[in-house]
Amino acid sequence: MIRPRRQAGPVRPGRPARALAVAVAALGLAASGATSASAAAPATGTLSISTQSLSTQSLSAQQAAPRPAGFPGLPKTGGSLGPNVVVFTPDMPQSRIQTTLDGLANQQVPNQFGSERYAVLFAPGSYGSAADPLVFQVGFYTAVAGLGLNPGDTVINGSVDVYNQCFAPNNCVALDNFWRSVSNLTINVAGQSGCKGNTEFWAVSQAAPLRRVRVNGNVSLMDYCDGSPDYASGGFIADSQFTGGTVINGSQQQYIARDTALDGWTNGVWNQVFCGDPGAPAQSFASNSGLSGGPAPYTTLATCPVTQEAPYLYLDSSGRYRVFVPAPQQNSSGPTWSAASQTAGTSLPLNSFYVVDGKSTVAQINTALALGDNLLFTPGVYQFPRTIHVLRPNTKIIGLGFPTLVPTRGQVAMDVADVGGVNLSGLLFDAGPVKSRALLTIGWKGFPLGHAANPVTVDDVFFRVGGATAGSVTDAFIDNSNDSIIDDVWIWRADHGAGAGTWTGDRGDTGLVVNGDGVTAYGLAVEHFQKDETVWNGQRGTVIFFQNENPYEVPDQASWMASATQKGYPAFHVANRVTGFQGYGMGSYSYFDQGVDIENAMAFQAPDTPGVQFHDILTVFLSGSGGIQSVINGTGAAVDSSFGGPSDVVGYP
Numbered sequence: 122m123i124r125p126r127r128q129a130g131p132v133r134p135g136r137p138a139r140a141l142a143v144a145v146a147a148l149g150l151a152a153s154g155a156t157s158a159s160a161a162a163p164a165t166g167t168l169s170i171s172t173q174s175l176s177t178q179s180l181s182a183q184q185a186a187p188r189p190a191g192f193p194g195l196p197k198t199g200g201s202l203g204p205n206v207v208v209f210t211p212d213m214p215q216s217r218i219q220t221t222l223d224g225l226a227n228q229q230v231p232n233q234f235g236s237e238r239y240a241v242l243f244a245p246g247s248y249g250s251a252a253d254p255l256v257f258q259v260g261f262y263t264a265v266a267g268l269g270l271n272p273g274d275t276v277i278n279g280s281v282d283v284y285n286q287c288f289a290p291n292n293c294v295a296l297d298n299f300w301r302s303v304s305n306l307t308i309n310v311a312g313q314s315g316c317k318g319n320t321e322f323w324a325v326s327q328a329a330p331l332r333r334v335r336v337n338g339n340v341s342l343m344d345y346c347d348g349s350p351d352y353a354s355g356g357f358i359a360d361s362q363f364t365g366g367t368v369i370n371g372s373q374q375q376y377i378a379r380d381t382a383l384d385g386w387t388n389g390v391w392n393q394v395f396c397g398d399p400g401a402p403a404q405s406f407a408s409n410s411g412l413s414g415g416p417a418p419y420t421t422l423a424t425c426p427v428t429q430e431a432p433y434l435y436l437d438s439s440g441r442y443r444v445f446v447p448a449p450q451q452n453s454s455g456p457t458w459s460a461a462s463q464t465a466g467t468s469l470p471l472n473s474f475y476v477v478d479g480k481s482t483v484a485q486i487n488t489a490l491a492l493g494d495n496l497l498f499t500p501g502v503y504q505f506p507r508t509i510h511v512l513r514p515n516t517k518i519i520g521l522g523f524p525t526l527v528p529t530r531g532q533v534a535m536d537v538a539d540v541g542g543v544n545l546s547g548l549l550f551d552a553g554p555v556k557s558r559a560l561l562t563i564g565w566k567g568f569p570l571g572h573a574a575n576p577v578t579v580d581d582v583f584f585r586v587g588g589a590t591a592g593s594v595t596d597a598f599i600d601n602s603n604d605s606i607i608d609d610v611w612i613w614r615a616d617h618g619a620g621a622g623t624w625t626g627d628r629g630d631t632g633l634v635v636n637g638d639g640v641t642a643y644g645l646a647v648e649h650f651q652k653d654e655t656v657w658n659g660q661r662g663t664v665i666f667f668q669n670e671n672p673y674e675v676p677d678q679a680s681w682m683a684s685a686t687q688k689g690y691p692a693f694h695v696a697n698r699v700t701g702f703q704g705y706g707m708g709s710y711s712y713f714d715q716g717v718d719i720e721n722a723m724a725f726q727a728p729d730t731p732g733v734q735f736h737d738i739l740t741v742f743l744s745g746s747g748g749i750q751s752v753i754n755g756t757g758a759a760v761d762s763s764f765g766g767p768s769d770v771v772g773y774p
Contacts, residue, residue, distance in 0.1 A: 202442075203478050205239050205500040206521055208268075211246030215255060218248065222257035229260025231286075233297060234589040234618050238262045238500030240522035243306060244436060245269040247276045254279030254312030259301045262500070262523045264547065267306030268436045270445065271458050272335045272362075275306040280313070282322045283329070285344040285351060295324035295344060295353035299611075300523050300549065302330050302581065305433050310338025310365075316346035326354040327611040327646050327668075328549075328583045332431060333458070335362045343371030354668075357609045357644040360430050360456045375708060377644045377666035379425055379608075380453050389417040391741060391767050394666040394706035396643065397425040397454040406706075406737040411767040418769070420706035420737040424452040426663060427573075427641050429606055430464065431546040431580035432517055434497075442471040444495075446517060446544070449576060449606075469495065469517065477524075483507040490516065498524035498548065508532045514540035514575070520547030523583075527590075531555030537563040539602065541575035550584045552592030556628065560584055560594055564602030566636045573639065577605040584612040587627030591620030596631045597650075600640060603659075607642035614649040616673055624651075624676050635659050642667075649673065653683070653694040660701050667693060667707035671721055671749070673714045681719060688750070689721030701732040708767070711760065712743040719746060725753035727773075735773040741766040 207225070209218050225239060245268060249255030256279040259265055267275025281303050285293040303323075310321045321336055323329075324344035340363055343353045351372050359379040367385030370376060375392040383400035386393070391411045395401035402419045409415035430447035437443050447457060447466040457464040474497040475481075475489035486496065487510055500522030506529050511518065518535075526548060528534040534550055534557070537543050543563070550560040561584070563577055584597040597612050612632035620627040631654060632647035638660040646668040647654045654669055669692035675681045683690045692709035695702050709724035724740045727733050740749045740760045748761030752770045760766035 201478075202240075202476065202497075202521065203499040205237075206242060207239060208242045208244060209248070210244045211248060215249060215253065219255065219257070222255075225263065226258040226260050229263050230258055232261045233299075235261065236502045236589075238502070238522040238524060239264070240500055241265045242434070243267050243275045243277070245274040247278065249278035249311070251278060251309075251311050256280050256282070256312040258282050258284065259303065262300050264302045264304070264522050265306075266302075266304045266433065268434065269305065270435050270437075271463060272305055272307050272333055273460055276309060277306060278309045278311050280310055280321045281308060283325050283344075284322055285324055285347045287347055291348055292350070293344070293347040294350060296326055298325040298353075299328045300583065301325065302332065302547075303334055304330075304332040305334070305435070307335040308337065310336065310340070323356075324353050325356055327356075327613070328581075329355065330357045330359065330581050330609050331361055332358075332581070333360045333433065333456070335364070337365045339366040339369075341369040341371060342373045342376065343369065345371060359608070359643075360458070362456055375666075375668050377706070379643050379665075380428060380455060380457070382455050389419055391418055392666075392668070392706055392708040392737075392739060393417070393419050395419065395421045396665050397422065397428075399455050406769070406771060408769050408771055410769050411739070418737070418739070418767070422665065422705065424454045425643070425665070427451055427576070427606060428453045428608070428643075429544075429576065429578045430457055431578075431608070432519055432544055434519070434521070437468075444469045444471065444474065444497075444517065444519065449574075471497070474517070474519075477503070479503075483509060495519070497521065500524055502551075503527065504529050505534065506530050506532075509535040511535065511537040511543060512540070513538075515542035516544075518543070518545045518548070520549075523547065523549050525549040525551050525589075526560075527551045527592075528553040528557050528560065529555070531557050533557060533562055534560045536561070537577065537602070539565040539568040539570055541570075541572035541577065543577045544580065545578070545582055546580040548582050550582070550597070551589060552586040552594040552597070552627070552629070554590070554592060556593040556595065558594075559596050559599045561597075562599040562601065563605060564600065564637055566599075566601045568601065568603075571603045571639070573604040577602045578608060579605065579610060580608045582610055584610075584632070585615060586613070586629040587615035587620035588613070588618035591627060593628035595629075596634045597629060598632065599634045599636070601636045602640070603637045604639040605637055605641075607640065607645060609644040610642070611646040612648070612650075613646075614651070614672070616649055616670075622674060624672075624674050624680065631656055635662060638662075641665075647692070651681075651690075653690050655693045656696065657694065657699065657702065658696045660699060662699075662702045664693075664704045665706065667704065669693065669709040669724070670743075671709065671711045671713070673712055673745070675713055675717070675719045676715055677717055678719055683722075687722050689719070689723075691721075691726035692724045693726070695727035695733055697728045699728060699733060700730055702727070702734070704735045705737060707735065707738045708741065709739075709749065710741040710743050711747065711749050712745045713747045714745045717746055721747075721749045723751045723753055723755065724749050725773075727754065729754065729774055731774070733774075735770070737769075737771060738773065739767040739769045741768075
């Protein structure tokens with residue numbers, strides 16, 4: 122999104138004001154293998170209360186799994202989760218918990234490109250009360266989760282909030298609120314006063330999922346309390362339940378809720394998508410959605426075709442860590458859990474995981490994987506000189522606290538063989554200083570094996586080219602795995618931060634290449650890449666929600682041509698040979714900021730064949746120069762300074 126540079130003035134000049142107007146109206150508001158990983162595991166002493174002092178280490182130690190006799194040097198499984206995994210228990214004084222959380226927020230809320238990473242885990246039980254609520258903020262690179270088997274096992278009476286960042290008195294926005302999450306707990310909303318009283322605020326943009334949560338009370342996805350313009354650019358919710366209040370969308374320009382029970386939804390701006398959500402608003406996307414007087418831009422599907430929820434860490438009845446792996450579902454609707462039923466799936470002991478920390482080497486990681494271990498990455502930034510190879514089926518690779526993998530020698534950071542049942546979740550891949558062919562690859566291109574009964578899943582996995590450090594990659598994520606599921610992925614070539622702002626700084630051709638057949642993607646966002654941003658070569662693919670921004674800093678039209686006659690590059694390109702594809706709720710926006718009239722011939726490009734279908738797609742001119750000449754294949758009105766859009770196409774062909 123157009124991110125507010127900290128030294129800059131107001132963001133999004135000329136941006137359509139309808140987002141805020143709608144919100145106000147709706148709310149009624151005035152190395153070699155032996156080389157160290159070099160993981161950054163920051164000392165917790167920087168917080169106002171050291172998390173080392175918390176008496177939770179009994180929850181962190183697990184029995185290591187035995188290894189074959191005669192191989193004492195093999196990596197051990199289980200073990201400590203490290204100092205940056207903060208575990209609270211209900212018997213701790215609330216004042217101590219509050220002080221720790223406030224110290225963590227003070228450090229992480231402004232820490233957009235820092236190296237600190239944290240997982241904040243709540244053991245089963247109740248925290249806070251209506252009279253004395255537990256209220257805290259969630260900053261960058263902070264994952265908050267309950268440790269119960271079900272969300273109802275861990276209850277927070279209070280709120281878990283994300284607010285706008287204010288860059289000037291009249292420039293308070295949520296556009297940079299990335300890389301944080303809440304999962305597997307219940308929030309009984311209470312606390313605070315005035316504008317923020319008794320409301321759960323989750324004012325975020327990309328890479329900030331809510332998963333497996335129950336929220337009882339008022340919920341707002343925008344922060345309307347700290348001054349205009351209050352823009353937000355989310356977002357993703359899955360496997361959750363909201364009761365006791367209508368979810369306030371407000372200024373959120375796009376959002377997806379999947380398999381979530383809703384009490385209501387206030388409004389839409391450009392692209393609000395609902396998939397398998399009891400209580401969701403009815404389908405209403407039209408050719409004039411998003412325009413004054415038009416119907417809400419709602420894309421509503423009764424069920425989701427195939428899903429599998431992300432694995433999660435929990436404590437069993439003996440107080441030992443385990444990982445629960447939900448089972449795949451067909452035609453899902455509503456959350457997988459309830460007060461009377463447990464999510465279907467399997468449970469794995471922690472000693473089936475090799476716990477990766479700052480001392481782990483690539484050789485140790487690959488040896489553990491070859492032995493059949495799963496991986497659990499503890500919070501940190503991992504500078505790796507060699508590729509991590511995932512070779513065995515059913516391997517689970519889980520990140521706690523947004524662990525960040527950086528390839529230092531131009532290699533692929535991680536590759537997954539063409540096997541079924543692999544899950545990757547909670548990881549952040551950063552492009553390194555030497556250009557990589559890819560950051561993550563799964564499956565083998567052209568390999569005929571199907572995995573419909575046991576798919577590979579990629580949940581809450583994010584990619585970044587620049588921002589924290591300058592980097593480059595050809596294709597960030599390559600998915601060759603037939604029948605795989607992509608669930609909440611943001612692939613971002615940075616528009617601000619290190620290496621950003623110039624065409625030759627951070628280099629990245631394509632964010633996502635899908636070669637596998639039968640691939641399903643939910644909550645897909647790909648932004649600012651320099652050629653075709655998403656390339657879909659596989660047959661029978663499905664995308665439910667797509668968000669894109671074209672690159673900002675294109676210096677001249679000659680530097681950005683798909684061919685001698687086609688200006689620009691599509692945000693989403695379905696290959697000519699594809700005969701089957703379905704896309705729902707897909708948008709692309711332009712902001713060419715170099716003062717040059719850059720044109721993009723089309724946001725979406727696809728073969729004109731009956732089996733390739735798009736539903737509810739759009740373009741928007743945010744600001745700047747030039748624009749997008751058509752929505753898809755020459756169809757759909759242009760968006761530019763004379764008509765900002767949205768330009769909506771209900772169906773194509």
